[in-house]
Amino acid sequence: MTGVTDRTETAAHPAPEAAAAEHVDRAGTAQPDPRTVERSAVVDLAAIRRNVRALRARVAPAALMAVVKADGYGHGMLPVARAALDAGADWLGVAHVSEALTLRSAGLDAPLLAWLHTPGTDFDAAVDTDVDLGVSGWELQPIAAAAARRGRAARVHLKIDTGLGRNGCTAEEWPALVRAALDHEAAGRVRLVGVFSHLAVADELDRPETDTQVAAFRAAVAVAEGAGARLEARHLANSPAILSRPDTHFDLVRAGVSLYGLSPLPGVGSAELGLTPAMTLRAAIANVKQVPAGQGVSYGLRYHTRAPSALALVPLGYADGVPRIAADAPVLIGGHRHRVAGRIAMDQFVVDLVDPAPADPAALLGTDAVLFGDPATGAPAVEEWAAAAQTINYEIVTRIGARVPREYRHAGDAR
Numbered sequence: 001m002t003g004v005t006d007r008t009e010t011a012a013h014p015a016p017e018a019a020a021a022e023h024v025d026r027a028g029t030a031q032p033d034p035r036t037v038e039r040s041a042v043v044d045l046a047a048i049r050r051n052v053r054a055l056r057a058r059v060a061p062a063a064l065m066a067v068v069k070a071d072g073y074g075h076g077m078l079p080v081a082r083a084a085l086d087a088g089a090d091w092l093g094v095a096h097v098s099e100a101l102t103l104r105s106a107g108l109d110a111p112l113l114a115w116l117h118t119p120g121t122d123f124d125a126a127v128d129t130d131v132d133l134g135v136s137g138w139e140l141q142p143i144a145a146a147a148a149r150r151g152r153a154a155r156v157h158l159k160i161d162t163g164l165g166r167n168g169c170t171a172e173e174w175p176a177l178v179r180a181a182l183d184h185e186a187a188g189r190v191r192l193v194g195v196f197s198h199l200a201v202a203d204e205l206d207r208p209e210t211d212t213q214v215a216a217f218r219a220a221v222a223v224a225e226g227a228g229a230r231l232e233a234r235h236l237a238n239s240p241a242i243l244s245r246p247d248t249h250f251d252l253v254r255a256g257v258s259l260y261g262l263s264p265l266p267g268v269g270s271a272e273l274g275l276t277p278a279m280t281l282r283a284a285i286a287n288v289k290q291v292p293a294g295q296g297v298s299y300g301l302r303y304h305t306r307a308p309s310a311l312a313l314v315p316l317g318y319a320d321g322v323p324r325i326a327a328d329a330p331v332l333i334g335g336h337r338h339r340v341a342g343r344i345a346m347d348q349f350v351v352d353l354v355d356p357a358p359a360d361p362a363a364l365l366g367t368d369a370v371l372f373g374d375p376a377t378g379a380p381a382v383e384e385w386a387a388a389a390q391t392i393n394y395e396i397v398t399r400i401g402a403r404v405p406r407e408y409r410h411a412g413d414a415r
């Protein structure tokens with residue numbers, strides 16, 4: 001990966017339209033550098049690396065798992081995984097074995113855990129490629145059978161439900177699951193590597209349930225170790241717990257949204273947490289026109305201009321993952337924050353350039369409209385789009401669609 005113009009990580013973030021970009025497709029192959037990228041999610045891999053280093057420093061001596069499921073929270077699984085490992089992440093984590101196999105096929109051989117399975121999951125392939133497997137109960141038997149077929153031990157992490165009520169083994173069934181795993185270990189079919197659990201309310205700092213979950217987790221670990229488990233990794237913390245509860249760090253933490261520079265804590269910004277948002281969603285403005293007061297805008301005509309003004313057309317819509325209900329969300333155009341006017345459509349939405357009115361609206365044609373990015377650069381925060389869409393930052397970035405090219409910055413600099 002060559003052709004990166006800006007190798008200094010401390011350099012100001014380049015404006016999306018300014019710096020020469022390295023274009024890497026989602027398989028990680030360098031692409032010809034197009035002169036103009038009309039619409040893109042720009043992903044700053046230097047920000048990913050910076051976030052990994054900041055999170056590792058925060059949790060040391062615990063190790064860091066970079067959670068790259070859901071196409072790296074919409075940022076692109078392979079480039080993010082490479083950047084995270086490059087910056088010192090110790091593990092990769094995904095939900096599905098299919099995601100894990102994609103990482104292995106790309107040549108990534110780091111410790112890798114997948115935790116959400118169905119009876120159709122390809123455990124044979126997981127065993128063949130050294131993918132660690134989360135086990136909540138029923139999976140143990142088919143995983144052990146796959147290991148026997150493949151002639152090598154499956155690496156498993158038993159999951160205890162400490163209160164989330166989603167996946168995980170109940171406290172009642174836990175001793176039996178531990179015993180079954182250790183029996184398989186004695187027979188060479190399984191290596192019981194870890195015990196883990198997932199937190200329900202770590203983003204709400206005043207809720208008592210996290211204490212209950214930590215206590216239940218310690219008890220489950222004690223049962224496993226008491227039964228003879230030799231655990232390499234006890235892990236509980238997600239991003240909110242990484243950032244607010246050091247007592248949840250244990251041997252390993254699983255960093256998802258914070259890896260991408262986004263805050264999991266309501267009302268706390270990325271910068272306050274020492275994190276840098278990695279994704280900027282932007283598009284070149286497709287049309288600008290002058291309209292009189294009272295002009296209706298977009299389907300339903302729910303918005304009317306209050307005064308003569310210029311309307312800018314942004315070529316991103318709900319088919320690109322821009323939430324349809326986010327009418328009134330902020331957009332940075334020509335150095336000023338404006339608002340979405342009227343309904344967001346499938347392919348496009350309109351911005352009313354009313355306050356402040358640009359001196360030369362026509363000059364804005366082809367310039368960038370920035371929906372969100374790093375607020376330190378003047379871009380709206382992804383959290384503002386989340387608020388406008390009545391959701392969380394996680395959902396905004398993970399739903400940016402396949403029609404939006406990902407454009408990678410700083411892919412090549414090693415540190």
Ligand SMILES: *Cc1c(COP(=O)(O)O)cnc(C)c1O
Pocket residue numbers: 067069115198237238239240254255256257258264
């Ligand atoms: C997605 C996921 C994470 C990451 O959560 P964040 O809040 O994004 O850090 C961690 N653990 C499990 C089991 C997950 O499913």
